[in-house]
Amino acid sequence: MTPPAPTPRPGDQLASTVCGTRVVVIRAPADTHPRLTCGGSPLVPAADAPAARPGPAGTTTLIGKRYVDATGTLELLCTASGAGELTCDGAPMTLKAAKPLPASD
Template sequence: MTPPVTTPRPGDQLASAVCSTRVVVVRAPVGGSVQLCCGGSPMVPATAVKPGPGGAAEAVTLIGKRYVDADGALEVLCTSSGTGELSCDGVPMTVKAAKPLPASD
């Protein structure tokens, strides 16, 4: 069994052990370890898990969306949707809000 990732770095590709969710780390906390989970199980390096069948009908994590932890230190981009909920240190991650474009007046 592959050990879970406890110190994610920008660029790391991670996969869920319980569903088809896959993410890429965009921003990671400096100098600390965090437990990134999906569906209650720790995420592992994407190379260690075969892609599972997609469950788009009941997807909780949405492809193309960015998810952040409560303090904004960890940000991931979902590259494959799945049925598990992303969490960081036991706290559910939220979808990052889009920044409004500047007015063109």
Template sequence: MTSPAQELRPGLQLASTVCSTRVIVVRAPADRRPTITCGGGPMVPAPSAKPAPPPGGPEAATLIGKRYVDAGETLELLCTSSGTGSLSCDGVPMTLKAAKALPASD
């Protein structure tokens, strides 16, 4: 789990300690410091992460290029490297962010 003192800010790169998942913080809550995990293991700042094995085996649970949000949509992460672990925020699974509907072009 990320340290309670770990402040999430947009642009921060995080890496999983149990799989090859890497994310960038797009939006972070200003009023709290959530705990981010992937596959049950902590997410750590990417520069300090040890390289994880490449994905191979089970199908990826986090998909490159997809955005994930917490239940209140106050935290948003962009996946930059797929992995087999699922993202969670404070123990609650994060969900794939839905695409916004485009206006009709008549």
């Protein structure tokens, strides 16, 4: 039996095992253990990640963009782009929309 994945905490650096995607946890719920994956494989601590390899074709993660889960309680910042799609508990994570700036009229 494998131990459960640790709860992600703000500041944690995670990496994909199937592509070059790397992320930093910006916001995470303290009371849940979300299953974070990229390209169908679990994200691992960046220090334990193998060397980046080409991943599956299709959706890509974009460097400098923030991704949120469906409830908006988990937020990741992409620090290295890759070919895999970020998911949280099986649901695709979406790009976080930028806040509109106030008008300067």
